[in-house]
Amino acid sequence: MRRALDALYDGAAALAALAMVALLVTVLLSIGSRQLGINLPGLDAYAGYLMAAAGFLALAHTFRRGEHIRVTLVLDRLHGAARRALERFALATATLLAVLLAWYSVRLAWQSHRFHDISTASDATPLWIPQLAMAAGSVVFAIAFADALVLDLLGRRSPTPSESTRHE
Numbered sequence: 216m217r218r219a220l221d222a223l224y225d226g227a228a229a230l231a232a233l234a235m236v237a238l239l240v241t242v243l244l245s246i247g248s249r250q251l252g253i254n255l256p257g258l259d260a261y262a263g264y265l266m267a268a269a270g271f272l273a274l275a276h277t278f279r280r281g282e283h284i285r286v287t288l289v290l291d292r293l294h295g296a297a298r299r300a301l302e303r304f305a306l307a308t309a310t311l312l313a314v315l316l317a318w319y320s321v322r323l324a325w326q327s328h329r330f331h332d333i334s335t336a337s338d339a340t341p342l343w344i345p346q347l348a349m350a351a352g353s354v355v356f357a358i359a360f361a362d363a364l365v366l367d368l369l370g371r372r373s374p375t376p377s378e379s380t381r382h383e
Contacts, residue, residue: 227275228275231269231272231276256337260338313353327342328341328343
């Protein structure tokens, strides 16, 4: 199960990297086409879709590597059971919020598909297509939080790379 989850997080990160490369190509194509006086409609919209895809698809991998910003002002003053309780509370709350984000992201993509929503930009893209990346990234992010919560409750929480290399 651990290998499957890690492969899921890594796969989402690989898709985020592909989206970033596609974003670069789209921006370069947009710049080049303007220099040549050629109009390629929709490039700005596609750049936005790819930027959102890259951000959402990278969330779980970034979380698992301990690279999300974490405010520890109160946490650093606590020790023992109080610290553990606050960490678990924060992790449980974050899991709940991630599940809600996933639920509403999937719901939004489904409703856009059902109602045939299209972009108001010149590309007229069916909105469910770019929303799929947001929904998928949100679902994988929720899975990563649930995974971390279960591991913590089982007492098998391993320190993230940023925690193990943190200088105090």
